[in-house]
Amino acid sequence: MLSVDDIVNAMSPISLDEMSAVKLMNRVDTKYVAHDIIVAKLFSLIKDEYFVQEVEGKRVAAYDSVYYDTVDNHMYIIHQDKKLKRDKLRIRNYVDTGNYFCEVKHKNNHGRTKKKRIEVGQEVFEDLRSDAATRAFVEKELPDYDFDGFVKKLSTTFDRITVVNKGKTERITIDFNVQFHNFDNGNETGIAPLVIMELKRDGRCESFFQKTLFELRVKPLSISKYCIGRALTDKTLKQNRFKKKIIKLEKLKKIGEYGITSDVTTDL
Numbered sequence: 001m002l003s004v005d006d007i008v009n010a011m012s013p014i015s016l017d018e019m020s021a022v023k024l025m026n027r028v029d030t031k032y033v034a035h036d037i038i039v040a041k042l043f044s045l046i047k048d049e050y051f052v053q054e055v056e057g058k059r060v061a062a063y064d065s066v067y068y069d070t071v072d073n074h075m076y077i078i079h080q081d082k083k084l085k086r087d088k089l090r091i092r093n094y095v096d097t098g099n100y101f102c103e104v105k106h107k108n109n110h111g112r113t114k115k116k117r118i119e120v121g122q123e124v125f126e127d128l129r130s131d132a133a134t135r136a137f138v139e140k141e142l143p144d145y146d147f148d149g150f151v152k153k154l155s156t157t158f159d160r161i162t163v164v165n166k167g168k169t170e171r172i173t174i175d176f177n178v179q180f181h182n183f184d185n186g187n188e189t190g191i192a193p194l195v196i197m198e199l200k201r202d203g204r205c206e207s208f209f210q211k212t213l214f215e216l217r218v219k220p221l222s223i224s225k226y227c228i229g230r231a232l233t234d235k236t237l238k239q240n241r242f243k244k245k246i247i248k249l250e251k252l253k254k255i256g257e258y259g260i261t262s263d264v265t266t267d268l
Contacts, residue, residue, distance in 0.1 A: 051164050
């Protein structure tokens with residue numbers, strides 16, 4: 001089982017202000033999913049090459065998000081149908097700091113993702129329509145949607161570790177204890193013991209993190225928490241695109257039964 005304390009306490013800390021100074025101008029984003037046994041091995045190999053973010057003495061941060069979509073699941077369907085241009089809308093609670101943000105993510109036809117956000121009050125986390133400034137922001141960022149037509153679809157909770165390499169050319173988020181709650185039907189599930197990692201790096205520089213993952217036979221896997229969470233908690237949704245990924249997730253969970261050297265890792 002992944003020992004979070006052992007991992008983060010063995011690493012040198014970096015402050016939030018220092019993290020903010022890490023500018024990745026030619027950024028390449030890559031996601032990975034691995035069993036926590038693999039992640040523990042990974043960190044034993046990279047811990048001396050990376051700093052871990054520390055905020056107010058804490059190195060593990062809790063996140064709680066509520067995703068909105070249209071009644072007919074337009075944002076989900078667009079993603080499922082492999083449309084390059086797509087959007088996501090969520091309210092995110094940074095639990096440890098008590099901050100709330102309304103966040104809109106746009107992906108364009110070239111695969112570039114841009115995130116816009118504004119800070120909001122706790123009441124917006126409960127009700128998107130409780131604040132005029134939030135309405136104005138969402139209507140500006142998502143002009144093709146009817147603001148009053150948005151409804152809560154999925155909540156996600158997870159814990160996150162953020163690390164940056166000592167050359168400050170890459171930043172990695174590691175999300176574990178990922179849980180989903182479906183507002184349409186009340187279904188709940190999670191993907192533990194799997195861990196979602198996202199590497200954000202300067203495209204001009206080599207990545208020790210990526211090199212180590214390759215040595216551990218962990219391959220990139222594009223994954224959306226919103227879409228996978230919806231697909232896992234509602235089998236009535238169209239989900240052809242996500243079936244292969246769900247099968248891969250189930251195979252990755254078996255690594256705990258068969259061990260790190262199992263061919264399960266190479267079948268993906």
